Amino acid sequence: MQPASDFSLLFDHDDGMEVSAAATDCDCACPVAMPPIPTPVQPSAPLSPHPDLRRISLSDRAWVAFVPSVSRVAVLNQATWDLLLTPPPLRPHTAAATDILAIAHRLGLVIAPNESPRLPLPPDGLVVWLHVTNACNLRCTYCYLEKSGETMSSAIGRAAIDAAFRSALAAGYRRVEFKYAGGEPLLHLRRVVELHRYATQQGAAHGLEIRGRILSNGTTLTPPRLALLAELGLGLMVSLDGLSVSHDAQRPTLHGGASAAATLDGLRHALACGLKPTVSITVTPQSVSGLPTLLSELLDLGVHFTLNFVRPTVTGAPTLTTAEDRIIEGLRAAYAVIAGRPLRYSLLGALLDRTHLGVSHRHPCGVGEHYLVFDHRGNVARCQMVIDQPVTTVAAADPLALIRADRSGVQNVAVEAREGCSTCDWRYWCAGGCAVTTYRATGRYDAPSPNCRIYQALYPDVLRLEGLRLLALHAPALLT
DSSP states (O other): OOOBTTBOEEOOOOTTOEEEOSSSSSSSOOEEEOOOOOOOOOOSSOOEEOTTOEEEEEETTEEEEEOTTTSOOEEEOHHHHHHHHSOGGGSOOSHHHHHHHHHHHHHTSEEOTTOOOOOOOOOOSEEEEEEOBSOOSBOOTTOOOOOOSOBOOHHHHHHHHHHHHHHHHHHTOOEEEEEEESSOGGGGHHHHHHHHHHHHHHHHHHTOEEEEEEEEOSTTOOHHHHHHHHHHTOEEEEEOOOSSHHHHTTSOBTTSOOOHHHHHHHHHHHHHTTOOOEEEEEEOTTTGGGHHHHHHHHHHHTOEEEEEEOOOSSTTOOOGGGGHHHHHHHHHHHHHHHHTSOOSSOOTTTSSTTOOTTSOOSSSSOTTTSEEEEOTTSEEESOGGGTTSOOEETTSSOHHHHHHHOOSSOOOOOGGGSTTTTTOTTHHHHTTSOHHHHHHHHSOSSSOOTTHHHHHHHHHHHHHHHHHHHHHHHOGGGGO
16 A cells, blocks of 8 residues: 555555465465455444554554454554544544545454454365375374375275265355375375366366365476376475475485485476475474575575474374474574565465464364365364374265264364463464364363464564565565
8 A cells, every 4th residue: 555645554455365374274374365354334433443453663663553363464654553543533634544544444453432343254165185195205203194005096085075065065165175185195196186187077067166285295296297287277285394404304205315305306396387386394393493594495486385383193292382492483583584585475374383363263273164084995084183083984975064063082172262262362363273282282172272382472573574574565665
């Protein structure tokens, strides 16, 4: 937005912009659209600052302004801040002031008396994880699977797709997103191709929008394979935790060798083929110090990325609580790299695990809500982290209804029902963190995340980065 008179208020106008969102179902950075800015409504009473309105300094002339859990993030100058805080009778009655107040109201920074709070929107589509194979050429230290050579048959895959469509239609969804995963799904690319073609055909017959994405370790990405992905319109997520030792130590090959170089080559091949891969980075105490170097390389390549915290694979396994200060320090060092390289797209949902500081959500992921996990045998689970604890099978008339009704296993408790979270200012931008991680650390699903201190320490850093990005794009003079 261009400054009006002495006022300046900057924000992202592109409501359809794809960003990495925490309000998704897994660590694969599935793109979601930022919620649209509400249609302007002329308030019947004078506007007042939202009682939780905050700001963080970006320079001596600019601040990032926000209301935790509620508003869009914006950047404003001192004149605009003063205008928002001035009591209505004393506000200037100019066209510029009126325009700025109307925008601030749409963003949620100011409210009218007795205005209803803006609650998170319900999900608008079904997400389906297809565990295509149990085979993998890597042996990641944090993997939750017991590897084998088993692979999903054509019949099971088609039955899973049919079951997913039955549930989508019953729930009133018009969009279904398939995630082809494993193991390493590219080891059985022919099956992925067959199943996605079937899903596309059947989706069209049912009037459903179909999207697909492959979740890969990237080591077997060749130009012919990538050309096939491009032909099918499949998205690509690649796991990469570092450029050398920090990746190789936690993502070794089957025989203990290095894999980072092969993954990086795969990414470069994907870019050369015109694909736009997203890199999923698993942050561990061992790899966090390598993040600045990794992010610098990804920014040079123009690759989108998301940072995800390592998940304990069993109850009682070590969590990040033993290395909180190291994680916070390492992430801040990584953020400093981004601060020097402002991007055209937002990272509000990419920099801090399951959080998204631009999209309100009651659950950190779609588990138990709008998410189905099909294993290679046709069983259906709530979450890929507990794929060995199925709830039903592909034969069910409506597997999603059974998943939603199930009260055993992983319970993805809404943030309002989590102890300590219900009164937290950040609750709808955080939603309490991964349910599996919380349970394996505390024995409860309704407790705060063990990573809560990390989240809260870094929220201001993430918001400041967004403010610096907006300034660099729209009003760099306010940085000086």
